[in-house]
Amino acid sequence: MSFLLELGIKVILMLAVVLTAALVTIYAELKAGSHMQTRIGPYYAGGKWGWAQPLADGAKFIQKEDLAPAKADRTVFGFAPYVVMMSTLAVFAVIPMGPDIVATNLDLGVYFILAISSLSVLGVLMAGWSSANKYSLIGGLRAAAQLIAYELPLVLAVVAVVVQAGTMSMNGIVEAQQATLFTIGGVEVALPYILSGQIIGFTIFMIAAVAELSRIPFDMPIAESELTMGYLTEYSGIRFTMFFLGEYASLVALSAIATTLYLGGYAVPFLPESMENFAGPGIFLIKVSFLVFLIIWIRWTWPRLREDQLQSMAWRWLIPLALFNIALISVFKVVL
Amino acid sequence: MLNQYYGDYFIVAVFIVMGAILVGAAVGMSKMIAPHAPGGLKDIAYESGIEPIAGGWNQSHIRYYIFALLFLIFDVEAVFIFPWAAQLGYFDSIGRGVFALVEMFIFIAILLLGLLFAIRKGVLKWE
Numbered sequence: 001m002s003f004l005l006e007l008g009i010k011v012i013l014m015l016a017v018v019l020t021a022a023l024v025t026i027y028a029e030l031k032a033g034s035h036m037q038t039r040i041g042p043y044y045a046g047g048k049w050g051w052a053q054p055l056a057d058g059a060k061f062i063q064k065e066d067l068a069p070a071k072a073d074r075t076v077f078g079f080a081p082y083v084v085m086m087s088t089l090a091v092f093a094v095i096p097m098g099p100d101i102v103a104t105n106l107d108l109g110v111y112f113i114l115a116i117s118s119l120s121v122l123g124v125l126m127a128g129w130s131s132a133n134k135y136s137l138i139g140g141l142r143a144a145a146q147l148i149a150y151e152l153p154l155v156l157a158v159v160a161v162v163v164q165a166g167t168m169s170m171n172g173i174v175e176a177q178q179a180t181l182f183t184i185g186g187v188e189v190a191l192p193y194i195l196s197g198q199i200i201g202f203t204i205f206m207i208a209a210v211a212e213l214s215r216i217p218f219d220m221p222i223a224e225s226e227l228t229m230g231y232l233t234e235y236s237g238i239r240f241t242m243f244f245l246g247e248y249a250s251l252v253a254l255s256a257i258a259t260t261l262y263l264g265g266y267a268v269p270f271l272p273e274s275m276e277n278f279a280g281p282g283i284f285l286i287k288v289s290f291l292v293f294l295i296i297w298i299r300w301t302w303p304r305l306r307e308d309q310l311q312s313m314a315w316r317w318l319i320p321l322a323l324f325n326i327a328l329i330s331v332f333k334v335v336l
Numbered sequence: 337m338l339n340q341y342y343g344d345y346f347i348v349a350v351f352i353v354m355g356a357i358l359v360g361a362a363v364g365m366s367k368m369i370a371p372h373a374p375g376g377l378k379d380i381a382y383e384s385g386i387e388p389i390a391g392g393w394n395q396s397h398i399r400y401y402i403f404a405l406l407f408l409i410f411d412v413e414a415v416f417i418f419p420w421a422a423q424l425g426y427f428d429s430i431g432r433g434v435f436a437l438v439e440m441f442i443f444i445a446i447l448l449l450g451l452l453f454a455i456r457k458g459v460l461k462w463e
Contacts, residue, residue, distance in 0.1 A: 145400035
């Protein structure tokens with residue numbers, strides 16, 4: 001198969017999976033939220049269970065006027081959603097859904113993900129600044145401070161995984177989790193990292209991921225009761241939709257990264273390796289949807305933190321804990 | 337080998353461009369369908385229905401800049417830690433594991449001292 005044809009198939013498949021996953025996540029959020037809070041939620045669109053609600057919303061938004069305040073910096077205002085979407089989609093280029101089902105297996109996989117996903121901070125800051133709105137400005141600044149504060153625990157938690165796996169390639173990390181850990185009665189047992197030493201790292205990663213997504217309990221940047229909609233206040237119509245879609249795509253992306261790093265990715269214990277290309281995507285998506293549901297569950301259950309509590313949680317607790325976790329894992333790596 | 341390397345990053349570049357095309361296509365489609373009638377109250381910044389006083393780019397207290405400085409230090413540290421993290425297994429296999437471990441512990445300890453200093457100085461406190 002020629003390189004370009006293969007590339008085209010990969011890109012289209014990955015786009016289809018990502019966009020579908022984002023839409024399904026939006027629907028899951030509406031439904032799960034309404035069940036958890038005893039509200040009605042969507043039930044009309046599409047005939048049954050309101051399954052077409054995200055599509056109907058999209059069709060509505062696309063017909064709306066694309067407004068920008070007269071005083072806004074239009075170039076930056078228009079370009080902000082591009083930055084967010086570009087950095088989100090690039091993450092999916094290195095996420096493996098099977099030994100061979102991956103767009104590209106970079107040697108620096110995890111490192112690339114951390115670098116490219118932190119670019120979305122720029123998009124948020126651009127949106128906040130260019131709107132020429134006080135809510136947007138405060139929201140954008142809050143978002144920037146929050147995203148960089150929680151970037152650190154996220155990165156440091158990943159370092160511990162790299163220590164244990166000895167590689168930064170996403171496929172390599174999944175394969176490292178299939179290495180035999182111990183043998184019981186002749187049966188070789190391999191466990192995903194969450195069960196073999198990374199439970200602290202996983203907890204830090206998930207807390208930081210929720211904060212990176214600016215979701216409750218860390219949603220101060222778009223706190224509705226304080227800032228209307230934060231940096232998104234002036235966005236309407238299709239540009240707002242793009243931010244919205246990007247947000248849910250990155251929710252899926254972070255769950256997919258956590259799945260790969262901690263839950264064993266496309267592999268499950270005792271599944272023969274020859275089956276992995278076949279069953280891998282299904283296993284992977286089941287694990288991802290579990291984590292997505294966890295994050296949705298957190299959102300509908302918890303109240304919002306205060307801004308100073310947020311900062312002190314990152315700097316005083318999560319970062320020292322993450323450094324301790326690195327030390328712990330590396331000592332185990334050398335001693336065992 | 338080098339070809340493979342550029343090929344890998346070419347795929348990444350294609351994904352990034354696809355993100356831009358996706359947004360561009362959606363915005364273009366919306367431009368064809370959506371009405372466009374600027375002017376009037378729509379052009380004013382939304383501040384909960386109250387007429388905005390002064391512009392949106394007033395001087396504001398950027399409390400967070402000190403966090404940005406701290407972030408920079410720790411992020412550079414992370415760049416240094418990653419190669420070490422990936423190679424620790426190799427160092428262990430040639431019998432230099434404890435050496436590599438102690439080296440990194442000194443590095444991390446210095447950084448923790450820095451963080452402790454920042455906390456004691458009250459940098460992370462909200463006035």
